[in-house]
Amino acid sequence: MKKVFLIAFALLLTVTLIGCGPQGTRQGIDEEFIYVGNTAATSGAFAGVGVPFNLAMQVVFDEYNATHEGPDIKFIHYDDGFNGETGLALTKKLVEEDKVFALVGHFGTNTVNATMDYLLESGIPMIYGVTGVNSLFFEDVPGNNILSVQPIYRTEGRMMVARALHESLFGPNGDAKLGATDKIVVLYSEDDAGQSIKLGIEDEVASANIGSRVVYLPFSADTATSVIPTALAQNPGVILLSANQAPATAAAIALRSNESTVPVLSSYVNSAAVFAPAQVDGAALPFNIYANAWVDIAQTGAPGPTAAQIGADGTLAGWALDLAYLAGFTAEYWEGFVHDLNSSDLVDGDTTARSLWANAYAMAGYVAASTFVSLLEEVEDFDKLTWEGLIEIAESKAFDLPMAGTIDWRDGQRVGLTSLALTKFQLTASGWNFAKVREIESIDQVRAK
Numbered sequence: 001m002k003k004v005f006l007i008a009f010a011l012l013l014t015v016t017l018i019g020c021g022p023q024g025t026r027q028g029i030d031e032e033f034i035y036v037g038n039t040a041a042t043s044g045a046f047a048g049v050g051v052p053f054n055l056a057m058q059v060v061f062d063e064y065n066a067t068h069e070g071p072d073i074k075f076i077h078y079d080d081g082f083n084g085e086t087g088l089a090l091t092k093k094l095v096e097e098d099k100v101f102a103l104v105g106h107f108g109t110n111t112v113n114a115t116m117d118y119l120l121e122s123g124i125p126m127i128y129g130v131t132g133v134n135s136l137f138f139e140d141v142p143g144n145n146i147l148s149v150q151p152i153y154r155t156e157g158r159m160m161v162a163r164a165l166h167e168s169l170f171g172p173n174g175d176a177k178l179g180a181t182d183k184i185v186v187l188y189s190e191d192d193a194g195q196s197i198k199l200g201i202e203d204e205v206a207s208a209n210i211g212s213r214v215v216y217l218p219f220s221a222d223t224a225t226s227v228i229p230t231a232l233a234q235n236p237g238v239i240l241l242s243a244n245q246a247p248a249t250a251a252a253i254a255l256r257s258n259e260s261t262v263p264v265l266s267s268y269v270n271s272a273a274v275f276a277p278a279q280v281d282g283a284a285l286p287f288n289i290y291a292n293a294w295v296d297i298a299q300t301g302a303p304g305p306t307a308a309q310i311g312a313d314g315t316l317a318g319w320a321l322d323l324a325y326l327a328g329f330t331a332e333y334w335e336g337f338v339h340d341l342n343s344s345d346l347v348d349g350d351t352t353a354r355s356l357w358a359n360a361y362a363m364a365g366y367v368a369a370s371t372f373v374s375l376l377e378e379v380e381d382f383d384k385l386t387w388e389g390l391i392e393i394a395e396s397k398a399f400d401l402p403m404a405g406t407i408d409w410r411d412g413q414r415v416g417l418t419s420l421a422l423t424k425f426q427l428t429a430s431g432w433n434f435a436k437v438r439e440i441e442s443i444d445q446v447r448a449k
Contacts, residue, residue, distance in 0.1 A: 024386035025123060028101025033074040034382075036372065037094040040107035040130070041082035042348070049361045050079075050107060053130065055353050056337075056365030057105055059344045064373045070382050073373075076100060080111055087111025088118065095124050102127055102390065105368040109133050109192065119146065125390050127375070128368035132156065132269065132416070134196040142412035145387065147394050149371050149407050150364065151268060151294050152416040153193060157200020157242065159292055159420055159443050160265045164238045165208060166449040167422070167438070169263060174288060182237025185262075186216045187227070187251055189243035194218075197242040197267060219243075224250035228258055241266040245274060252278035256285055266291040268420070271360075272433045275425055282432065289425040291434055295363050295403050296421045297333040298436045305334040310357075311343040317355040328429075336402050337366050367404050374399050405440045418443055 028035040038057075040050035058075055065072040076098050080087040087110060094100045102125040106112055109131040116135045119126050125145050129136045132153040138144050163169070164184055170176050178184075186201055188194040198216070205214050215234050219227040228251065231239065239255075239262050241248055248270050255264070256278045266274075270291055278285055304324040307314025309331065316323075316338075341362065344353040356362035378393045379385050398408040405419040422438035 024388040026386045027099045029071060029382060029385060032071055034071050034376070035074045035076060035098065035100045036102050036104045037076035037078075037098060037100040038103055038105045038107055039078045039080040039087045039090040039094070039111055040105065042077070042079045044081055046082045046108070050082075051348050051351050052356050052359045052362040053105060053107070053365035053368070055346055055348055055351065055356060056341060056359075056362035057369035058346055059340050059353050060366055060369035060373060062344065062346070063340055064376070068376075070379075073376075075104075080107070082108050082110055084110035084114030088114045091115045091118065095122055100124070101387075102372065104128060104372045105130055105365060107131075112136065116146075120144075123387055125387050125394075127372045130364065130368070132196070132267075133192060134199060136414065136416065138412070138414035140412045141414060142395065143388070143391060144412060144414050145391060146414050147371075147391070147409055148414055148416045149367065149401070149404075150416055151292070151418075151420065153196035153267070154200035154203065155415045155418055156267055156292055156420070157197040157202075158204040159200075159418075159446065160197070160240050160242075160267075161201050161204035161208065162443050162446040163265055163290070163292075163422060164240065165210070166446050168449075169288070169290060170237060174263075178237050181213065183234050184210070184214045184238055184240060185231045185234050185236040186214060186240045186242055187219055187231060188216060189247035190218050190220055191243075191247070193245075193267075193269070194243045194247065201240060201242060219247065219251065221246040221250040224254045225257075228254035228260070232258055232260055232262065236262055238262065239264045241270075243267075244269040248274050249277050252285070252289070255287060256280070260287050263288045263290065268292045268294055272425065276432060279432065284427070285425070290437070291423050291425070292420040293423045293434065293436065294405075294417050294420055295360070295367070296405070296436065296440050297329050297337075297363075297403050299328065299330045302329055302331070303327055305329075305338070309334040309339060311339040312354065316342065316357055317352065330403075333403060337363060340366070363403060367401055370402050371399065371407065374401075419445075 042050040061073040078090040104127045106126050107130040112129050112131050123145050127147045128149045134154045136148040137152045137154045168175050170178050188198040252275045304326040338357045341353045346353040394409045398406045419440050419442045421440045423434035424437045428435050
């Protein structure tokens with residue numbers, strides 16, 4: 001189906017260019033505004049994700065509007081309640097009635113999957129999908145209007161295998177490489193996330209020609225207790241946990257109950273909260289857990305921020321201690337993300353931008369909006385800017401992202417971020433959390449180890 005719509009998209013683009021001449025497709029820009037939009041869950045169970053994400057985006061847009069010449073960014077948002085059908089209807093409204101120039105921060109698995117065919121058919125630029133689903137994944141498709149940023153599950157699955165094969169994480173001291181004949185067990189949940197990560201794992205397994213060493217075992221939150229003994233009976237050197245949230249927690253609990261000492265590699269979507277339930281009285285787990293990370297704000301030895309770095313009145317919402325206690329984070333984090341949110345008066349209901357200085361969803365929104373702004377900064381003439389022109393800019397070079405390395409869409413690559421950091425679940429000053437053990441690296445750098 002995806003290939004069919006890519007062909008349809010190419011045909012549509014050809015017709016549009018013939019009909020409109022060299023300007024191509026142009027809507028959503030006038031002398032005063034560039035109109036962009038998204039649908040996101042800002043009420044109900046997922047409001048805790050959508051509200052911080054959108055607030056941080058608006059903070060970036062406000063900063064751009066205050067410091068740049070030319071049309072301002074006008075952000076239009078609708079609440080889709082994390083419902084795919086609603087998301088599709090509202091996305092069509094944004095494109096066909098509001099006539100937005102681009103979708104920025106296209107939000108959530110349900111809406112992304114429900115709208116992908118429509119996006120490809122319409123050709124509207126989509127910058128940053130707020131999910132890792134594989135419907136966002138394209139390789140070697142120049143001109144594609146899907147400009148993903150956040151790591152896609154398939155890409156991350158490849159990185160998980162590369163880490164297992166080439167990182168020195170194993171042995172009694174955790175500093176040896178995986179044995180050349182050691183088995184790799186892939187525990188994959190029988191849902192979209194598990195199957196999507198597994199596809200990337202299979203890609204890298206085939207590329208490395210190690211299929212004979214890999215065992216794939218499906219499981220769910222309900223079957224983890226019975227599947228884990230089967231996994232451990234394979235005597236693996238490492239377990240790749242191709243799952244998130246409830247299944248991942250169930251697997252971790254079952255591994256602990258079976259006193260496993262086999263290291264586990266997991267996805268960036270699994271926060272510390274996923275593995276905390278497997279602990280007994282907050283004690284260490286008997287096995288090491290590693291996870292990729294795409295937002296990197298940690299820096300060993302970095303001092304706490306100064307009042308000038310965090311902006312506003314030099315204080316942080318909800319923080320009563322001296323700023324020196326906040327050591328260990330990059331200056332980029334303080335002077336960019338924190339400073340901008342802490343200097344904003346934006347509010348959505350009971351949530352203020354200033355309260356989001358340590359919020360992961362706000363960081364994602366900040367990156368999403370900053371990505372779009374970085375494209376606008378390359379525009380030479382807004383009077384001639386078209387959808388196709390923006391995509392040409394996107395494919396012209398790799399773009400630096402705040403707190404997240406670089407994104408490279410050249411040669412039609414739409415695979416999300418491929419350079420990731422590696423973290424380990426361990427006791428930190430703030431409690432059990434994932435702490436960085438490898439800097440952001442590309443998969444080629446990891447393969448070369």
